[in-house]
Amino acid sequence: MRLxxxxxxxxxxxxxxxxxxxxxxxxxxxxxxxxxAALDDWDDVEPRLREMDAELEAGRIVTDPLILHxxxxxxxxAYEWVDGSAYLNHxxxxxxxxxADLPPSLEKDPLVYQGGSGVLLGxxxxxxxxxxxxxxxFEGEIAVILGDVPMGARADDAVKHVRxxxxxxxxxxxxxxxxxxxxGFGFFQSKPATAFAPFVATPDELGGxxxxxxxxxxxxxxxxxxxxxxxxxxxxxxxxxxxxxxxLALTRAFTAGTILGSGTVSNxxxxxxxxxxxxxxxxxxxxxxxxxAKTPFLRAGDRVAMEAFxxxxxxxxxxxxxxxxxxx
Amino acid sequence: MRLxxxxxxxxxxxxxxxxxxxxxxxxxxxxxxxxxAALDDWDDVEPRLREMDAELEAGRIVTDPLILHxxxxxxxxAYEWVDGSAYLNHxxxxxxxxxADLPPSLEKDPLVYQGGSGVLLGxxxxxxxxxxxxxxxFEGEIAVILGDVPMGARADDAVKHVRxxxxxxxxxxxxxxxxxxxxGFGFFQSKPATAFAPFVATPDELGGxxxxxxxxxxxxxxxxxxxxxxxxxxxxxxxxxxxxxxxLALTRAFTAGTILGSGTVSNxxxxxxxxxxxxxxxxxxxxxxxxxAKTPFLRAGDRVAMEAFxxxxxxxxxxxxxxxxxxx
Numbered sequence: 001m002r003l004x005x006x007x008x009x010x011x012x013x014x015x016x017x018x019x020x021x022x023x024x025x026x027x028x029x030x031x032x033x034x035x036x037a038a039l040d041d042w043d044d045v046e047p048r049l050r051e052m053d054a055e056l057e058a059g060r061i062v063t064d065p066l067i068l069h070x071x072x073x074x075x076x077x078a079y080e081w082v083d084g085s086a087y088l089n090h091x092x093x094x095x096x097x098x099x100a101d102l103p104p105s106l107e108k109d110p111l112v113y114q115g116g117s118g119v120l121l122g123x124x125x126x127x128x129x130x131x132x133x134x135x136x137x138f139e140g141e142i143a144v145i146l147g148d149v150p151m152g153a154r155a156d157d158a159v160k161h162v163r164x165x166x167x168x169x170x171x172x173x174x175x176x177x178x179x180x181x182x183x184g185f186g187f188f189q190s191k192p193a194t195a196f197a198p199f200v201a202t203p204d205e206l207g208g209x210x211x212x213x214x215x216x217x218x219x220x221x222x223x224x225x226x227x228x229x230x231x232x233x234x235x236x237x238x239x240x241x242x243x244x245x246x247x248l249a250l251t252r253a254f255t256a257g258t259i260l261g262s263g264t265v266s267n268x269x270x271x272x273x274x275x276x277x278x279x280x281x282x283x284x285x286x287x288x289x290x291x292x293a294k295t296p297f298l299r300a301g302d303r304v305a306m307e308a309f310x311x312x313x314x315x316x317x318x319x320x321x322x323x324x325x326x327x328x
Numbered sequence: 329m330r331l332x333x334x335x336x337x338x339x340x341x342x343x344x345x346x347x348x349x350x351x352x353x354x355x356x357x358x359x360x361x362x363x364x365a366a367l368d369d370w371d372d373v374e375p376r377l378r379e380m381d382a383e384l385e386a387g388r389i390v391t392d393p394l395i396l397h398x399x400x401x402x403x404x405x406a407y408e409w410v411d412g413s414a415y416l417n418h419x420x421x422x423x424x425x426x427x428a429d430l431p432p433s434l435e436k437d438p439l440v441y442q443g444g445s446g447v448l449l450g451x452x453x454x455x456x457x458x459x460x461x462x463x464x465x466f467e468g469e470i471a472v473i474l475g476d477v478p479m480g481a482r483a484d485d486a487v488k489h490v491r492x493x494x495x496x497x498x499x500x501x502x503x504x505x506x507x508x509x510x511x512g513f514g515f516f517q518s519k520p521a522t523a524f525a526p527f528v529a530t531p532d533e534l535g536g537x538x539x540x541x542x543x544x545x546x547x548x549x550x551x552x553x554x555x556x557x558x559x560x561x562x563x564x565x566x567x568x569x570x571x572x573x574x575x576l577a578l579t580r581a582f583t584a585g586t587i588l589g590s591g592t593v594s595n596x597x598x599x600x601x602x603x604x605x606x607x608x609x610x611x612x613x614x615x616x617x618x619x620x621a622k623t624p625f626l627r628a629g630d631r632v633a634m635e636a637f638x639x640x641x642x643x644x645x646x647x648x649x650x651x652x653x654x655x656x
Contacts, residue, residue: 011368011583040339077407077583079446085513103511113513114442118407118583128479130579151456152655173579183431185413185441186514192579251458251501251520255339255405255446327480 001053002199003028003164004318005035005072007122012036013072017049017056018199022318024063026056035074035200039256042147042163046202066198068321073120073196074166075145079255081117081194082248083141083170084110085263086239090279093266097282098178110239110247113186115170117259121195123320127171128192129300130328135175136298138223140275140306142215142233142262143168144241145200146254153249158213158242164200165215166317167308168261171195174278174297197306197317209310213240217316219265221275222305228280229273231265233308275306300326329381330527331356331492332646333363333400335450340364341400345377345384346527350646352391354384363402363528367584370475370491374530394526396649401448401524402494403473407583409445409522410576411469411498412438413591414567418607421594425610426506438567438575441514443498445587449523451648455499456520457628458656463503464626466551466650468603468634470543470561470590471496472569473528474582481577486541486570492528493543494645495636496589499523502606502625525634525645537638541568545644547593549603550633556608557601559593561636603634628654 004025005013012034016025031048032038038045055061085091088106095102103111121127129136145164153161176190203210209217216234220227239247244260265275274280281293288294298304306320332353333341340362344353359376360366366373383389413419416434423430431439449455457464473492481489504518531538537545544562548555567575572588593603602608609621616622626632634648 079405079407080444082444082516100512105511109511111511111513112516114444114516116408116410116442116580116582117445118586119581130480134579152458176579181512183433183437183439184428184509184514185439186512188410188440188442189575189579193581247517251462251504251517252444253447253521254444258446 001050002201002205003035003038003049003074004199005074005076007070007072011077013076017053018066019056019063022199022315023066025066026052026061026063028052036257039145039147039163042256068198068319069124071124071198072122074200075257075259076120078117078120078257078259080258081115081120081261082112082258083115083261083263084112084239084244086110086237086244087263087266088238089236089268090264090266093279093282097278097285107238110244112244112247115191115194119193121193123196123198123318125195125322126325127195127298127322128327129298129324132299133175134173136324137172137174137277138298138304139170139172139264140219140221140229141168141170141264144260146245146258146260147256149245149249149254149258151249151251151253153245155240155242155246158245161245162203162241165203165206165210166200167197167219167306169195169304169306169320169322170261170264172276195320195322197320199318201316206310206316213242217308217310219275219308220306221273224303227273229275231267231272231275233265236267237262298324300324329378330529330533331363331366331377331402332527333402333404335398335400339405341404345381346394347384347391350527350643351394353394354380354389354391356380364585367473367475367491370584396526396647397452399452399526400450402528403585403587404448404450406445406448406585406587408586409443409448409589410440410586411443411589411591412440412567412572414438414565414572415591415594416566417564417596418592418594418604421607421610425606425613435566438572440572440575443519443522447521449521451524451526451646453523453650454653455523455626455650456655457626457652460627461503462501464652465500465502465605466626466632467498467500467592468547468549468557469496469498469592470636472588474573474586474588475584477573477577477582477586479577479579479581481573483568483570483574486573489573490531490569493531493534493538494528495525495547495634497523497632497634497648497650498589498592500604523648523650525648527646529644534638534644541570545636545638547603547636548634549601552631555601557603559595559600559603561593564595565590626652628652
């Protein structure tokens with residue numbers, strides 16, 4: 001079952017079911033008015049949504065065409081957005097790029113940061129850039145949406161807390177990162193609003209592509225229409241979502257609708273390309289005689305697209321297509 | 329006007345108005361079912377709440393006694409909790425305590441971190457401690473709750489975005505801080521659920537105690553019944569809430585119900601005492617021959633209380649009274 005949120009003028013949007021071909025959606029707001037409302041009452045709501053989904057697939061209910069720019073983030077405002085950094089190849093490259101040390105506990109103690117969750121962007125929302133010197137970058141990531149998680153939850157129990165899977169574009173202002181992290185309190189201004197894929201899928205919808213607390217998908221990234229990344233999301237995710245969840249829950253509980261990200265998808269094989277510009281820039285610095293990055297950060301008018309495919313070639317979470325606009 | 333949230337079995341609790349003596353509350357859920365619902369539609373809801381508040385003060389509506397442990401956090405789950413560190417005396421002492429450098433931009437560039445907001449504690453909720461070695465500490469802070477804030481909002485416009493004022497106990501696990509900050513991504517496990525005063529007040533309710541983007545109140549803190557802090561919240565708040573808000577909004581927008589904290593209230597005059605144990609421990613280290621802290625961190629059974637008073641001696645946000653319980 002896949003769900004999406006249709007823009008309807010309310011703060012939380014309207015819950016919709018997505019037809020299996022991804023081309024049409026059906027209004028599910030008579031079951032739960034929003035995705036958050038569904039997550040608040042998941043045990044009761046899920047079976048009713050699945051019944052309606054069967055009706056949808058049987059062609060027995062009214063549908064509307066999916067129009068990407070009518071879709072909001074599945075959760076247009078969420079109670080928490082916690083982002084890991086579980087692809088260690090990315091951590092190594094990006095820290096090398098800004099001359100920062102690798103934490104000695106890198107392979108044992110997950111890196112996570114608390115992101116802003118009050119305003120989340122839809123899959124076709126513009127990325128607003130106040131100043132091109134801030135170094136705007138995209139970051140493709142897998143994310144899960146959790147149910148209620150008690151304090152002290154363990155990795156072994158984590159799978160039952162994962163309600164939905166999707167991907168995000170975790171927009172970053174690279175040139176603000178070093179100064180901000182040097183202050184010691186983590187990211188803030190360097191992390192503008194995160195954008196979301198149009199669909200969220202229940203784990204069973206991924207079939208064999210969901211196991212060991214990871215999504216095993218082919219993740220494609222385009223910049224201005226050109227494919228720049230064709231990555232595998234499964235094998236190099238060092239910490240699983242289950243391990244990340246145990247890390248999160250050590251000292252507090254989480255409410256239904258908390259979003260947990262994998263960190264930037266990254267493969268050690270450079271032929272697979274990138275899901276963020278910082279990695280390509282680092283590789284250019286390392287391989288060029290003058291040790292300069294040639295790839296610029298994003299500028300007004302640039303277009304970023306992302307999509308995640310299963311082995312049958314189906315676009316599991318739909319397509320994200322965003323344009324950068326200047327607001328400065 | 330002062331508002332509070334009564335526990336009623338729902339995730340968001342029931343919106344209540346607080347009578348001026350703080351002793352009784354009235355069910356306001358016929359106007360807005362929860363504080364978040366009120367904030368979502370503040371321009372319409374506020375005048376209706378003020379009408380009801382006048383009826384309440386005139387003794388013309390039904391009230392119930394305030395029972396502290398029936399109260400939830402005013403927002404039991406919030407969309408964002410962003411905490412500044414605007415009392416520089418605290419920043420200087422705490423960083424000295426853990427041997428960390430002061431950021432060179434300390435007086436010009438506010439320190440803020442993104443806190444967890446999905447599970448927030450009420451004023452009489454227990455603080456759960458998994459392991460005493462984590463170094464549990466309290467932190468008293470002033471906080472404001474914002475309306476919708478657009479990206480690029482300036483300090484001059486900030487006052488119109490401040491809907492409500494309150495205080496919080498920003499619980500911290502001191503012995504987890506150093507390792508966590510050394511990883512570079514800010515606080516996470518070291519910041520368990522934050523607890524809130526029972527009442528939130530509109531800025532006008534503070535009268536002359538709300539000006540220059542700051543609350544000018546007397547903040548008292550008790551540990552196991554003994555007064556340990558009697559602080560002024562106004563004069564030493566180096567960055568105002570207006571300045572903090574401008575810092576936040578540089579690269580993104582915020583949704584109604586975002587909570588913004590002042591950081592630990594701290595006065596340079598040591599006779600005023602403390603609103604967190606870390607400061608007293610640092611003073612002990614600096615003043616004792618053996619350079620050891622004598623004050624232990626919180627243990628199971630310890631009780632913390634906080635209250636903020638105006639010049640008339642009124643407890644503006646009510647009393648927070650929490651007990652530490654062991655869960656490990």
